[in-house]
Amino acid sequence: MSTSHQLRSPRITLARAEIQSLREKLVTTIRDAIIEGKIKPNERLTEENVSMMLGVSRTPLREAFLQLESEGFVKVTPRRGAVVAELSEKDAEEIYIIKSALEALAAGLAAREADDSAIDNLIEANERLKQHVTTRKKDVRVLLDLNARFHSILNSICGNEKLSQLIDILRKQLLRYNYIYVAGLTHLEASIEEHDRLIEALKRRDAETAETIIKAHSDAAREALCEFIRKRVQEAK
Amino acid sequence: MSTSHQLRSPRITLARAEIQSLREKLVTTIRDAIIEGKIKPNERLTEENVSMMLGVSRTPLREAFLQLESEGFVKVTPRRGAVVAELSEKDAEEIYIIKSALEALAAGLAAREADDSAIDNLIEANERLKQHVTTRKKDVRVLLDLNARFHSILNSICGNEKLSQLIDILRKQLLRYNYIYVAGLTHLEASIEEHDRLIEALKRRDAETAETIIKAHSDAAREALCEFIRKRVQEAK
DNA sequence: ACCTTGTTTTTTGTATACAATATACAAAAG
DNA sequence: CTTTTGTATATTGTATACAAAAAACAAGGT
Numbered sequence: 001m002s003t004s005h006q007l008r009s010p011r012i013t014l015a016r017a018e019i020q021s022l023r024e025k026l027v028t029t030i031r032d033a034i035i036e037g038k039i040k041p042n043e044r045l046t047e048e049n050v051s052m053m054l055g056v057s058r059t060p061l062r063e064a065f066l067q068l069e070s071e072g073f074v075k076v077t078p079r080r081g082a083v084v085a086e087l088s089e090k091d092a093e094e095i096y097i098i099k100s101a102l103e104a105l106a107a108g109l110a111a112r113e114a115d116d117s118a119i120d121n122l123i124e125a126n127e128r129l130k131q132h133v134t135t136r137k138k139d140v141r142v143l144l145d146l147n148a149r150f151h152s153i154l155n156s157i158c159g160n161e162k163l164s165q166l167i168d169i170l171r172k173q174l175l176r177y178n179y180i181y182v183a184g185l186t187h188l189e190a191s192i193e194e195h196d197r198l199i200e201a202l203k204r205r206d207a208e209t210a211e212t213i214i215k216a217h218s219d220a221a222r223e224a225l226c227e228f229i230r231k232r233v234q235e236a237k
Numbered sequence: 238m239s240t241s242h243q244l245r246s247p248r249i250t251l252a253r254a255e256i257q258s259l260r261e262k263l264v265t266t267i268r269d270a271i272i273e274g275k276i277k278p279n280e281r282l283t284e285e286n287v288s289m290m291l292g293v294s295r296t297p298l299r300e301a302f303l304q305l306e307s308e309g310f311v312k313v314t315p316r317r318g319a320v321v322a323e324l325s326e327k328d329a330e331e332i333y334i335i336k337s338a339l340e341a342l343a344a345g346l347a348a349r350e351a352d353d354s355a356i357d358n359l360i361e362a363n364e365r366l367k368q369h370v371t372t373r374k375k376d377v378r379v380l381l382d383l384n385a386r387f388h389s390i391l392n393s394i395c396g397n398e399k400l401s402q403l404i405d406i407l408r409k410q411l412l413r414y415n416y417i418y419v420a421g422l423t424h425l426e427a428s429i430e431e432h433d434r435l436i437e438a439l440k441r442r443d444a445e446t447a448e449t450i451i452k453a454h455s456d457a458a459r460e461a462l463c464e465f466i467r468k469r470v471q472e473a474k
Numbered sequence: 475a476c477c478t479t480g481t482t483t484t485t486t487g488t489a490t491a492c493a494a495t496a497t498a499c500a501a502a503a504g
Numbered sequence: 505c506t507t508t509t510g511t512a513t514a515t516t517g518t519a520t521a522c523a524a525a526a527a528a529c530a531a532g533g534t
Binding site: 258259260296316 | 518
């Protein structure tokens, strides 16, 4: 294992962004389908079915399944294949608890790291959210996407790349619940003001307040969602 | 995508634990090799080389690489393949910061959840650590493994499965640094007492103290490691 | 020397084929 | 009628083959 060759980098490190392997495309396609509820929890994803349906072979699809498993969207059992991960109150709560702690951490760090341009980006992102809410607040997908962007920018400010990536995935996982629990969107609209307060805290470099706001933000959303799930489970009986 | 068949579960859910796919075996093999430093950072892992060396085909190996990427041990670039993830001070610090927050969270929850049997397990794990240190403290691997076990038990007590899994992976990533920074082992020996104090806090259901101890534990380790890395980098000049 | 450019070689991406295993179904026994 | 057990079918696991792309190399121009 010691025949190590240093990988010589090319002269210019050109943007390789647009190059996407089939696996990566499959991941986004399937992930979106799961998030938006087009494929249901516990639905079985047989390799042949899905590969036929998407017009690809099984090899890249299997790899996509593995990545989706690591992101928490499917569950792959050896020799049994992939099923869409279920949506339980327990899972939602577990994820929220982790997210809450990590976002508070990131917000605290962000308060120390944020410069003017970073704050401008945040303000702009929140303005776009406001605009979309006031004009025609129909499109759920856009609303959730703009909100995701705001938080993605916020988390990237902290400077800890691994931390912000981790939070991004947790938020993606929770998006699935948002698509069911549409009532949470009114809650989302209210949170635009909280975003403003957060931005103010960052400007003042007030880490503690930033942490508190984000934590309350997240915990309130968790409460509302779990309450909703409990109700729905009870109604189902 | 709606031809959903519910996967009927067999009458008895027998232990499927010993069944391991080739991919899973490869993951553990390669992960261990990376952790123990047998394969060096930035070393390129060409599919043909490694597959020949391990006597498998490329297909399961590619899948193993993908999983290892999600665990942070290799970096896979499209059309360029897999390289062993590098060991930088920045990465170490980023991981430690996340770990510290999550372990504190887990310890706090554990203080609320821990019952007698859980605490007994912890005591036993720490006793085994003590024993190994006093008798013949040569084997680094065993020492690190016993320590990992203690923390794994601790984290599982919190009841949040996703949280404890996440911490386990972060700890595995940091193991790589432990293999380089062997001096940290004396620090590890000292920490056995801290484990005792932590166990006492759990017994008293004192969440706050438990969090504080774990946080200090983790932060001290981070400081020591980063200090070490900085020195080594400077020496290299 | 350095930077092109064209060619060869290596390496990854995807598709397919075959083997191993699990599931589903049906017949036989209790 | 229920349970068991054998057999057929469906599905995943692994290996291989071919296509596409990248890296390495070499020759020619500046």
